[in-house]
Amino acid sequence: MTPRILVVDDDQALAEMIGIVLRSEGFEPEFSADGNDAVEAFRNSEPDLVLLDVMLPGIDGIEVCKRIRAESGTPIIMLTAKSDTADVVVGLENGADDYVVKPFNPKELVARIRTRLRPTASDSTVLHVGDLTVDVPGHEVRRGDTAIALTPLEFDLLRALAEKPNQVFTREMLLEQVWGYHYKADTRLVNVHVQRLRAKIEHDPDNPKIVTTVRGVGYRAGGA
Numbered sequence: 001m002t003p004r005i006l007v008v009d010d011d012q013a014l015a016e017m018i019g020i021v022l023r024s025e026g027f028e029p030e031f032s033a034d035g036n037d038a039v040e041a042f043r044n045s046e047p048d049l050v051l052l053d054v055m056l057p058g059i060d061g062i063e064v065c066k067r068i069r070a071e072s073g074t075p076i077i078m079l080t081a082k083s084d085t086a087d088v089v090v091g092l093e094n095g096a097d098d099y100v101v102k103p104f105n106p107k108e109l110v111a112r113i114r115t116r117l118r119p120t121a122s123d124s125t126v127l128h129v130g131d132l133t134v135d136v137p138g139h140e141v142r143r144g145d146t147a148i149a150l151t152p153l154e155f156d157l158l159r160a161l162a163e164k165p166n167q168v169f170t171r172e173m174l175l176e177q178v179w180g181y182h183y184k185a186d187t188r189l190v191n192v193h194v195q196r197l198r199a200k201i202e203h204d205p206d207n208p209k210i211v212t213t214v215r216g217v218g219y220r221a222g223g224a
Contacts, residue, residue, distance in 0.1 A: 002026065002027065002028045003026075003027050003028065003048040003049065003117055004027070004028045004029075004030060004045060004046070004047040004048050004049075005022050005027045005028065005029050005030070005047055005048065005049050005050070005051060005113065006029075006030045006031075006032065006038075006041060006042055006045055006047035006049075006050045006051070007019065007022075007029050007030065007031050007032070007051045008031075008032045008033075008035075008038045008041070008050065008051065008052045008053055008056065008061065008064065009031075009033065009051070009052075009053040009056075009079060010033045010034065010053065010055075010056055010057055011053070012033070014102075015031055015033070017106075018051065018106075018109070019031065021106040021109065021110065022110075022113075025110050027113070030045040030047060033056075033057075034056065034057050034058045035056035035057060035058035035059035035060055035061065035063065035064050036057075036058030036059055037058070038052070038056070038058075038059075038064045039064060039067045039068060042068055042072075042074075047074065048074070048075075048117060049074065049075045049076070049077065049113055049116055049117060050068060050074060050075070050076045050077070051077050051079055051109075051113075052064060052065055052076055052077070052078050052079065052096070053078075053079045053080075054078055054079065054080045054081075054087050054091065055081070061078060061079075061091070062087070062090055062091055062094055065078065065091055065094045065095050065096050066094040066095065068095070069094065069095030069151070073149070073150070073151040073152055075097045075098075075116040075117070075151075075152060075153065076095060076096045076097055077096065077097060077098045077099065077100060077109075077112055077113065077116065078091040078092075078096045078098070078099040078100070079099070079100055079102060079104075080099055080100070080101055080102065081101070081102045088186070088188065089188055089192060092188065092189065092192040092193065092196075093192055093195075093196070095151070095196075097116055097151070097152075097153045097193075098112055098116065098179060098189065099189075100112060111180065112180070114180075115179060115180030116152075116153070118180075125137070125163075127159065127162040127163060128162075129158070129161070129162040129165060129210055129221045129222065130201075130209060130210035130221075130222070131143055131144075132148070132158075132162075132201060132210065134155075134158060134159055134162050136159060139152075139155060141155065141158065141201070143201075148200055148201060149200070150197070150200060150201075153178065153193065154193065154196060154197050154200070156178050157174065157178050157193055157194070157197055158197060158201065158211070158221070160174060160177050160178055161211060161219065161220065161221035162221050164221075165220075165221050165222050166220055166221070166222045167220060168214045168217050168218055168219070168220045169218045169219055169220060170217060170218040171187040171190040171191070171218050171219075172184075172185075172187070173218070174190050174218070174219070175187065175189065175190060178190075190218075190219075194211060194219055197211060198210075198211055210222075
């Protein structure tokens, strides 16, 4: 089945270029050029992934991201011309999985998309970390009888840590394993998503016991 990508960008020339690239790589693009229409376009097209510009007419991309994330775990990659501003962090805090800075290399964009759409490795592993059960084939995390809703990326992040309890992962290791980066990249991606994950799985996110920080190194899973 052809993966559908919703492209939300008011730059018509750029959107057309992205559409050409996506079609050549076997994706089916849908388009929206207005923040006010983007959430409805998302609901109508039911895409497998969203490419979302930060600067949009109507509501901005941050708000669109927030609204989509409130109802869906569909992967979201932000498109931004502001690589060194608060926009990046705010977008991640509101649920974006990754971001690409304009102008970008089309091959890099496609690689990011494929990483977010890659199927979960099929195995029958059930992991335990703290008081959580991580059902890998069921793609589900539970505390007792209560399911905890995670986005696919949050699940992948927890799984990576839980598969090797008490091993310390540097941010660079997590960027490569979870995000598919094979070169130096922005470690804020990891920091923000660890915070989002903790907000969902920890009894006290300000005093984490399941995903802990190893100061100056990275993160590890363990505890209760």
